[in-house]
Amino acid sequence: MTSARIGASDRLFLIGTAAAVSVVPLLIVVITVIVVIAAWPAVQTHGLTLLTGVEWDVPRQQFGALPAIVGTLTSSAMALALAAPVGVCVAVFVNELAPRTIGTAVGALVDLLAAIPSVVYGLWGIFVLLPWLRETVMPLLRDTLGLGRFALFSGPAYGPSLLASGLVLAIMILPYIAAVAREVLAAVPRAQREAALALGATRWEMVRDAVLPTARAGLIGGVMLGLGRALGETMAVTMVIGNRNALPDSLFAPAYSMAALLANEFNEATGDAHVSALMAVAGVLLFVALLVNALARVLVGSVRTRHARVPG
Amino acid sequence: MIVTTAGALRFTDFSVWYGARQALHTVTIAIEPGIALALIGPSGCGKSTLLRACNRMTELVPGTRHTGTVHLDDGEIHAREVDVRALRQRVGMVFQQSNPLPRSIFENVAYGPRLNGVPDGSELTDRVTEALRRAAIWDEVADRLDDPALALSGGQQQRLCIARALANDPEVLLLDEPASALDPGATQRIEELLYDLRGSVTIVIVTHNLQQAARVSDRTAFLYDGRLVEVGETSALFTRPREAQTEAFITGRFG
Numbered sequence: 083m084t085s086a087r088i089g090a091s092d093r094l095f096l097i098g099t100a101a102a103v104s105v106v107p108l109l110i111v112v113i114t115v116i117v118v119i120a121a122w123p124a125v126q127t128h129g130l131t132l133l134t135g136v137e138w139d140v141p142r143q144q145f146g147a148l149p150a151i152v153g154t155l156t157s158s159a160m161a162l163a164l165a166a167p168v169g170v171c172v173a174v175f176v177n178e179l180a181p182r183t184i185g186t187a188v189g190a191l192v193d194l195l196a197a198i199p200s201v202v203y204g205l206w207g208i209f210v211l212l213p214w215l216r217e218t219v220m221p222l223l224r225d226t227l228g229l230g231r232f233a234l235f236s237g238p239a240y241g242p243s244l245l246a247s248g249l250v251l252a253i254m255i256l257p258y259i260a261a262v263a264r265e266v267l268a269a270v271p272r273a274q275r276e277a278a279l280a281l282g283a284t285r286w287e288m289v290r291d292a293v294l295p296t297a298r299a300g301l302i303g304g305v306m307l308g309l310g311r312a313l314g315e316t317m318a319v320t321m322v323i324g325n326r327n328a329l330p331d332s333l334f335a336p337a338y339s340m341a342a343l344l345a346n347e348f349n350e351a352t353g354d355a356h357v358s359a360l361m362a363v364a365g366v367l368l369f370v371a372l373l374v375n376a377l378a379r380v381l382v383g384s385v386r387t388r389h390a391r392v393p394g
Numbered sequence: 395m396i397v398t399t400a401g402a403l404r405f406t407d408f409s410v411w412y413g414a415r416q417a418l419h420t421v422t423i424a425i426e427p428g429i430a431l432a433l434i435g436p437s438g439c440g441k442s443t444l445l446r447a448c449n450r451m452t453e454l455v456p457g458t459r460h461t462g463t464v465h466l467d468d469g470e471i472h473a474r475e476v477d478v479r480a481l482r483q484r485v486g487m488v489f490q491q492s493n494p495l496p497r498s499i500f501e502n503v504a505y506g507p508r509l510n511g512v513p514d515g516s517e518l519t520d521r522v523t524e525a526l527r528r529a530a531i532w533d534e535v536a537d538r539l540d541d542p543a544l545a546l547s548g549g550q551q552q553r554l555c556i557a558r559a560l561a562n563d564p565e566v567l568l569l570d571e572p573a574s575a576l577d578p579g580a581t582q583r584i585e586e587l588l589y590d591l592r593g594s595v596t597i598v599i600v601t602h603n604l605q606q607a608a609r610v611s612d613r614t615a616f617l618y619d620g621r622l623v624e625v626g627e628t629s630a631l632f633t634r635p636r637e638a639q640t641e642a643f644i645t646g647r648f649g
Contacts, residue, residue: 273493280487
């Protein structure tokens, strides 16, 4: 084989891979541009009312997406509050505490949660979670524990609600948070662990004082990756959130999310103004999700590179 | 203030296996209180294993087992009633790569005493100050104890790690190639510090640098292939080695 041929095949290989790689950023740009162009008429007509309006009334051409935005943010925040501690605990248990065989088994089981299709989560939500919430959890929280005094836990217990959506989302993002947390903990150098152990720390004290602080930025990043998933999750949320386009006044109240709004209305959108308004909602969702994901990648990456040079 | 009593270590027929691989073969060696012992030998000869056996850090590797005994003063360190955390406070350790915890200079040194339940207050401050002085870094950090430890230079970080180990008031200080990642100036400071520490604490140091072994130690042990080949006065071992293997190693013919 001549060196000229090697050079030519190398160049072809380079061009081929470069073309494949350039598709990815191009897709993000194209999608963003299309969404912005399609949303532009609605932005011009309605301006900030799209973000701040609470009326979503298609026949009257009122397009205020605040209820959907609030629904997305609160259900995602709830999911995060529930899944983040559990995910980090799973990672600590699997990586640091459990014997290797048990740790691997638990880790694989948690990973499997990510393989369940989201419509299955939705069905489970409808047939198991919602009745349980309606008959047991909501009355327990509101009456037995007396939390009904607070607006957040008051109102009739229908089942479909912000609470249901938050719970389903928490389970769905748990495997992602746990997986990233495990990766981040594994990247903490052995020297850090030995520093604590050699001073007489217990295993728990080592995790608390050496491992978790070193991994903190990466753990936050993993949690935010989970948040990114929660923000955009559509099917399961649509099935349990109640799809009521009004500002929720309680965690027990049916609500809406941006993704659910888009999924429900896009097919039956009536007229250009409606489509454009939905595109504006899609733009908000896209912007928030991209922002959260980008921030998360930066944080996860910081732990990996900061400790890359330290020999294990 | 700290009242240190240097500890004596005694290995008797001590062997260590990592899984199926035997890393130490029936090592017997006595380390008198207050001396500085250097462990030398080619890579993989078992010197780090011998060092890490002193505070049972070898046990962190899954599948490790041992036979024989190790006595710290009169106690067998593997005895059932021995709390390994208490052992590691009596036998401090400094690593090849400086490894301050992600907290302030003060909090790094205070970490060991805090684990021991020393509360905030003058006792804790005294112990931290004393440890920083003994590690010859007090003058450089006295006015910035609340700065992050990771902001210090490599050599300072390593002396901080020595201070951190000393804050537990250990009887024995183990050092695993403590200067191998440092520049000559920082290395010299560490060596002077170790020289000054002799007497108040028993020092066991693993080093690849034979000149360093000659400079800082009273006695030197040469290990080869998991066996203790020779141990003796450092000056004697380097000038009149008894074993042919030792002579070959210190004259640079292998290793």
